[in-house]
Every structure is written in C-alpha cells, then in structure tokens.
Amino acid sequence: AQSVTQPDxxxxxxEGASLELRCNYSYGATPYLFWYVQSPGxxxxxxxxxxxxxxxxxxxxxxxxxxxxxxxxxxxxKPSVHWSDAAEYFCAVGRQAGTALIFGKGTTLSVxx
Amino acid sequence: EPEVTQTPSHQVTxxxxxxxxxxxxxxxxxxxxxxxxxxxxxxxxLVSFYNNEISxxxxxxxxxxxxxxxxxxxxxxxxxxxxxxxxxxxxCASSTPYEQYFGPGxxxxxx
Numbered sequence: 001a002q003s004v005t006q007p008d009x010x011x012x013x014x015e016g017a018s019l020e021l022r023c024n025y026s027y028g029a030t031p032y033l034f035w036y037v038q039s040p041g042x043x044x045x046x047x048x049x050x051x052x053x054x055x056x057x058x059x060x061x062x063x064x065x066x067x068x069x070x071x072x073x074x075x076x077x078k079p080s081v082h083w084s085d086a087a088e089y090f091c092a093v094g095r096q097a098g099t100a101l102i103f104g105k106g107t108t109l110s111v112x113x
Numbered sequence: 114e115p116e117v118t119q120t121p122s123h124q125v126t127x128x129x130x131x132x133x134x135x136x137x138x139x140x141x142x143x144x145x146x147x148x149x150x151x152x153x154x155x156x157x158x159l160v161s162f163y164n165n166e167i168s169x170x171x172x173x174x175x176x177x178x179x180x181x182x183x184x185x186x187x188x189x190x191x192x193x194x195x196x197x198x199x200x201x202x203x204x205c206a207s208s209t210p211y212e213q214y215f216g217p218g219x220x221x222x223x224x
Contacts, residue, residue: 036215043117043204044156044215051211090156098144098210100158100169 002027004093006104013081014112021076021107023091032094033074034101035065039087047089050074051097061085086111115139117216119205125222129194134219136188136205145188146206146213147180149173156204162188163210195223 003026013019025031032051036044048059055067065076074091088108092101118137126132138145147159160170162180179191188207192199200223206213 032211034212043217044206046212046214049212092156098161098163098168098208100146100161100171101148101156101213102158103156105155 002031002093002095002102004091004102004104006089006091006107008107009105010108010110012110012112015083016080019076019078019081019085019109021089021091021109023074023076023104024072025074025091025093026072027093027095029095030069032096033065033067034092034094035059035063035074035076036090036092036103037061037087038090038106044090047076081109081111083111083113085109117205117207117214119203119216119219121219122217123220123222125224126195128197128223132192132195132221134190134192134203134205134221136190136207136216137186138188138205138207139214140186142207142209142214144168144208144210144213145180145182146208147190148204148206148215149201150204150218151201159190159203192221195221197223199223 005024034049035047050067088106090106091104094101120135145162150156158171160174161168177193181189202218204218205216
C-alpha cells in the first residue's frame with residue numbers, strides 16, 4: 001500500500017532564509033507526486049507535480065522539488081522564504097492519473113521576521 | 114482561471130440528518146473526487162468518479178455515503194444519516210486526469 005511520510009510536523013524559518021520540507025513515500029513503482037499548500041481556512045492549492053522525466057520540477061511561487069528514486073523522496077525547496085509562505089504543506093502520492101491521492105500528515109511552516 | 118467551487122461553505126446539521134454537499138468541477142475535467150479532513154488531521158480520500166460511476170472508494174466511504182453527478186456541471190456528496198464523527202472539512206477535486214484541483218471545501222459540523 002502507498003504511504004507518505006512528512007517527518008517534520010512544524011518548521012520555523014526566518015524570512016529570506018532557504019527552506020526544505022521533507023517527504024518520503026512508499027510505493028513499488030514510480031508514483032505521481034504532488035505538493036499542495038493550505039493556508040488557514042482555505043482549500044488545497046497545487047504547488048507542483050512530478051510524473052516522469054526531469055527529476056527537478058519547478059512550481060508556482062518560486063518552489064521546486066526534487067524526486068530521488070533511490071531515497072524514495074520528493075523534498076520541497078525554496079531559496080528565499082517570504083512571510084506569505086507561512087501555511088501548511090502537504091505531500092501527496094498517486095498510483096496513476098485519475099486515482100486517489102494519499103496525503104502525508106503535513107508540515108506547518110512558520111516564518112519569523 | 115477556472116476553479117472548483119463548493120457550496121455551502123459551512124453546513125451545520127443535527128446527528129441523524131441527511132446532508133448534501135455540492136461541487137462544481139472545472140468544466141473540461143473528467144475525473145471527480147471527494148476528500149475529507151478532520152480538524153487537525155490529514156486529508157483523506159473518500160471516493161473518485163469517472164464516466165458516471167464510482168471508480169474507486171476508500172473504507173471510509175460506506176453505505177451512508179453516496180455520490181451523484183445529477184447534471185453536466187454538478188457533483189454531489191450525500192451523507193444519509195450524519196454522525197458526530199462526520200464533522201470535517203469536505204473537499205471536492207477534479208482532474209483531467211493528471212493534476213487534481215481542489216475546491217475551497219465545505220465545513221460540516223454535526224451536533
């Protein structure tokens with residue numbers, strides 16, 4: 001069965017500092033991988049996705065993620081965090097297009113000034 | 114930019130009552146989904162719908178739940194007899210099938 005682990009429940013980063021949010025997945029084949037962001041009281045916004053090809057993918061709001069098959073990881077990065085990036089971030093995995101997404105428990109990002 | 118919409122944004126109901134949550138998916142999308150998020154917990158898959166039938170469902174999606182696409186635009190989730198533990202944020206999503214786009218959610222409170 002698929003599963004997603006986000007080891008960090010809460011991370012605090014200074015504004016302007018770099019960010020890396022960790023995501024590990026368990027799945028036999030190459031999964032479809034996603035990062036979503038949820039601001040308080042809001043829905044889930046798709047940041048970026050990986051299906052195949054180049055293992056470094058670019059998303060919206062200056063985020064990128066790297067798929068590492070050997071580590072079963074899909075970590076999210078941003079070189080310089082802005083206060084507006086404070087939110088909850090979810091990593092998700094799907095078996096194939098059109099199927100259920102399995103979400104991690106999320107990482108709450110706080111940004112300090 | 115097209116988006117998924119959901120109504121109502123907040124629904125309060127008494128235990129045992131039926132509720133219908135409504136969603137309007139993005140117009141050219143073919144796959145539709147319902148997820149829920151209990152407060153403080155992770156997002157959980159309920160059901161997916163394609164070609165006018167359920168394509169996949171989770172253990173959560175028991176006989177109390179049903180989905181319907183009554184017309185060309187709406188996608189509904191019905192809970193027949195609500196329980197306290199059904200209190201959650203319910204998200205609708207749609208996809209082409211690749212990226213799933215989520216609506217803003219309906220907060221269901223069962224009292």
